[in-house]
Amino acid sequence: MGLSLCLVAVLRGLVLKLLLFKIAVFTPCFVSHAHAVQPFCHDDESSALLQFKESFVIAHTASRYEGAYPKVSQWNSETRNCCSWDGVECDEETGNVISLDLTSSCLFGSINSNSTLFSLRHIRMLSLADNNFNYSQIPAAIAQLSGLTYLNLSGSYFYGQVPFEISNLHMLSYLDLSHNSDPDTTKKSLLLEDCELHGAFRTKIFHLPNLQGLVVRFNENLSGHFPEFHERSTLLELRLGYTGFSGRLPSSIDKLESLEMLDIRSCNFSGAIPHSLGKLANITFLVLNENNFIGHIPSSFQNLTQLTTLCLHQNKITGSIPPWLGNLTKLELLELGKNKLEGQIPQSVSKLMNLENLNLNINNLSGFLEFDMFLNMKSLTHLQLGYNNLSLVFGKTNTNATRSKIKLLGLGFCNLIEFPNFLGYQNELEWLSLPGNKISGQMPKWMLNTSVDTLVALNIRSNFLTGFNQQSTVLPWKNLGRFDVSYNMLQGPLPIPPPSIQDFDVTDNKLNGEVSHLFCNMSSLYYIRLSNNNLSGMVPHCLGNSSTSLLMLSLGNNSFHGVIPQLCSNSGSASSLRLIDLSHNMFQGQLPRSWSNCMILEGVVVSNNQLVDTFPSWLGSLPELKLLVLHHNGFYGVIEKPKMDVAQFTKLQVIDLSANNFTGVFPSHYIASWNAMKSIESNGLKYMSAEWKISLLNGYIFSVSDVYKMIVTSKGVDTPYQVIPDVFAFVDLSDNKFEGEISDLFGKLKALRSLNLSNNMLTEGIPSSLGNLTYLESLDLSRNKLSGQIPQQLTQLGFVGTFNVSHNNLVGLIPQGNQFNSFDASSFEGNPGLCGDQLLKKCAPSSSSPSPFPTAEEDDGDSESLFKLVWGFVLAGYISGLVVGVALADIIINRRALSGWLRSYLTKMGKRN
Structure with missing residues (x-):
């Protein structure tokens, strides 16, 4: 099935109205308005309607409902004003056809994308319900009617896939595709993937009789929960991932005994995984990733012998990895990463000979682990054991190492002290991640010859590497997209990646020299980090403008000098830039005015x-x-x-x-x-x-x-x-x-x-x-x-x-x-x-008697109060016969505050006189 499409698969024999986008229960009706002045339609629209009419045969058996009649029968060229035709409504001001209701109009024939119907670009409401379109598909040209708010194609013998283009009808608030059947099959599915649904999903839909497929994933604003199941269900496929569904999985989920596929990843489900889930003996695909499930992996899962996919990644599951997982021999994908699993990895996992992908990353797993057990698994291509407390033990090179075809290997924080020797026999590696280990010295020469044509990502950050053991500074991997060697002890010149590089990070090393102009050839760069090295010279002015994808430029804490390169100077160049960090260098001049074009900076x-x-x-x-x-x-x-x-x-x-x-x-x-x-x-x-x-x-x-x-x-x-x-x-x-x-x-x-x-x-x-x-x-x-x-x-x-x-x-x-x-x-x-x-300085005590001098709180700068205060000092000086009054008046104008001793001095002088 094309699960990436909106309303992807066939809506076959499903007695259900699909009210998309608003999930609202309402029945808009077409209303004929009585106008004082009948609008007159355009000739081209009148002609289009007549041609549309001529493409069908009038057959009374084509409509099933009582009251059906051929509305188009009275359409003719003599009556030129199509706005007066049955089923047609026009805009009062423009005369454009805005509504066409041909419900139960006895139309028989096929409809395709060449139909003149799709030239009615102003139409907002369209109903072709209860006609017979002879099992033709819904034409993709429906998307040309971009103003549609209402579309009803129910009961009209359409079949096949609903066209992806229908998802482009962004104004649509009502869509009814019910009662349309595929004559060649009885499978019934409701597939509403990525349709911008919102609101609460109706639990009654889970109980629809004969429903076999229900897919509503990628509708982030759609909420809902599982109902209790009281009767056996015909559901074969249930996909609710990437929605707002929440709550617990009911223990009655075992009523879905026919279920083959359950995918509820990236929702908000919580609680323990019900033991009854292990009774779904037919299930092959079980994905519960990225929820809030707690507790242990149910022991009943050992009964799910048909499983090919088991994903419990990114939950809060505790306990150990059960040894009986090795009995699920049909498993091809097993994801248990990002949980709280403890203990050792059981040896029985090596019995999973069909397993292609094993992810145990980011848990609390511990102990010594013989790595050769994975080399014996003939189908294994993707292996992630990193971010645990494991200590890996590698045996001497054996025939299994040469036969093994690992494509993705994640061994971060696994206490490695050197590059594992078996890597030298891998010629199909695509992704190698070894961060946070204790690998020291130079990278061995054999490592530089490993998977030179296939490696696209190399992450060896946070080790103790000092160099690359080669004379050339050009990295050997031809298709490398990600290169992260940050937080090492690399010395010498800056390594030069291939033009395919997208993420280049050498932060926190001891690299020196200048940035090569070869970096200007890297037109796909998203992310370049050179910070915290000993790099010097001028930064090539082409850097940044050579790439339209650059998101980050981080050059901090080096010895770069000269003028800062222009960024975003050309239309589209570096227009994706989010962060520019040039700190702690010796750049001179001005900030480039072109940065004002970096609109998402x-x-x-x-x-x-x-x-x-x-x-x-x-x-x-x-x-x-x-x-x-x-x-x-x-x-x-x-x-x-x-x-x-x-x-x-x-x-x-x-x-x-x-x-x-x-x-x-x-x-x-x-x-x-x-x-x-x-x-x-x-x-x-x-x-x-x-x-x-x-x-x-x-x-x-x-x-x-x-x-x-x-x-x-x-x-x-x-x-x-x-x-x-x-x-x-x-x-x-x-x-x-x-x-x-x-x-x-x-x-x-x-x-x-x-x-x-x-x-x-x-x-x-x-x-x-x-x-x-x-x-x-x-x-x-x-x-x-x-x-x-x-x-x-x-x-x-x-x-x-x-x-x-x-x-x-x-x-x-x-x-x-x-x-x-x-x-x-x-x-x-x-x-x-x-x-x-x-x-440690006490403030002067306040007097109980009113003071003739205002405190700082009392002196609010009022000019009248200040005048009275100054005049008081002058008068005191006159009475005392001293000049002190006038002098103090001058001081208060400038300082506007008097110390305690000065107040005391004036008081004594007043008493003497």
Whole structure:
């Protein structure tokens, strides 16, 4: 069956209305409207309808329902206005035919894609139900009626496959294909694969009499659950994978005694796998992958002797691998990976001589394992044992090793200390994965001659390799698509892959030299990571623009210099770029303006270079940009407000402009536009990352992801974030020359975890709105010119672990309570006017009698109050005969605050006089 098609297979003799897309039970009817002025149809549509009529014979036996009559009989060329014809409705304004109802019209004959019916492009509702189309197939040309919202072809003797093109009718809300039969068979199937179904699936459908096939997979928004089965079922095939079906499998599932195929992968089923499932003696295909099943593998499964496929991959199944699995000798595919299985792999598995694919990856399996047992399995081509606690033991080369034809081998984290010798006898290897072992030294020469024509993926990351034991830097594998040797100790020049390469990762080695211009020939590159090596020279300017598929360019922590290559400069080139990381190099000049064409770019990281440029406001229009890290460069000047009064950087979550030469006031317009920082709702991802699926030769698909990282600096201490949760936001504008006051708008960025504005020239007070940032973990406002008191509202910051307001002009009592009691003196030093327990400096006690001098809280800057205060000092000076009154008036205008001793001095002077 063509299971990749929508409504793929034959709907044969199934008494069921298939209400697709909305799964709504309703019966739209065709309504004739009485018009004051009858619309007049177009000549071409009138002609098309007449030709359609002439292609059929009128036969009263063609319609079965009472009241049937040939609606087309009165259609003729003399009555030119087809809008007045029976069954035809036109648009009142345009005159186009929008509805055609020929239900029960006694039509007999075949219909094909050349029919003039399909030239009626404005039609929205069409019913040809209860006619006889002589077992012809539904024409693929139906897709030309793209405006259809209603289509009823029920009871009209169509048969065969429903055309894939019907899935292109995106406006369709009602589809009825019921009561159509294939005269040559009695098999009855309901196949609604990948049809954008949504809503709740009706459990009554499981109980339809004579139903043999039910396939609704790849409808992610379709929910449902299994019913209880009280009677025996005729179902042979049941596929619900990649839907929202959930709940438990009922113990009554054994009523499906005819079932041969059950596929419910990637749903939300849970609970234990019912023991009764082992009673389905006819089942050959059992796939329960990617659910939440718990418990053990039911012992009753040993009765399923017809099984060819058993997949329990990615659940929460515990216990050990049962030895009786070796008795299921018809098995061709056995997937138990990504579970919680423990213990050893039983020797009985080697009896599965028909087994082609065995996956035990990512469990808690342990013990020493004789690898030769797998070489005896004559059909085995795909073997994955990695990410367990196994220690593999390899025997000397034997005849089985030379006969074995392994295509995929996964032995990650299997305590290997060298490349297994049997690999030298494999000439059909396609995928070899040996990460996380203890393989050291140079790759042996025989390994470089292994499967040079067939190998498409090689992963040997996280070992101790030092080189490739060959003079040439060109890798020998002709069709290599994935090459991952990251986190080794490779020395020498950068290895050069073939033009077929798609994923190239040499991160964290000791490679040196320049990047060869041969990389410009690699037009299929998705992913290139050269970070953390000793590479130098200029990066070839063709890199990136040579590929239209490039997703990531990561060159960080090397010694590259020169101008940054242009990316996205040509139409379509590098238009898929998601992340550019050029940090910790010696790049010079400006950021390429062509980057504004990288329309799905998520991250720009160019920190620690020698760039000299103004703020890249032109990146603000990129709709997906999440990270902008310009730290430690020569960016300079005033950041101007955007010329267009539209939101900029709306998805930005990390911005680091620190250690540059920016001046002036940071525009509040940008802060107001940072919408992604205002929400604390997860976008469904665990961490901020870029993820892709890449297809290699021979049908291999693998996932590549890069988790975004960053460093948060406060109090001179760098705190690395190896992952950034998707609800976090960070702002670092420190070590510049920003002026003005701290904007109140920062208080609206609810997702902020770190805010660093230190080492600038900011003035005025700390806005109390910062107390709204209840998820803030680090706040650094040190080394500015901030004045006034620390707002009491900041005590609401219950998660703040790092707080620094040192070296400002702050005054008054340090707030007490919550996290503030845990901050030491270094958080507040350099503010002579501050007092409190943290500084071991008591504040002056307040007097019980009213003071003639306003406190800092009372002095709100009101000009009238200030006038009265100044005049009071002048008058006191006049009475006392001293100049001190006038002098103090001058001081208060400039300082606007008086110390306790000065108040006392004036009081004494007043008493003396």
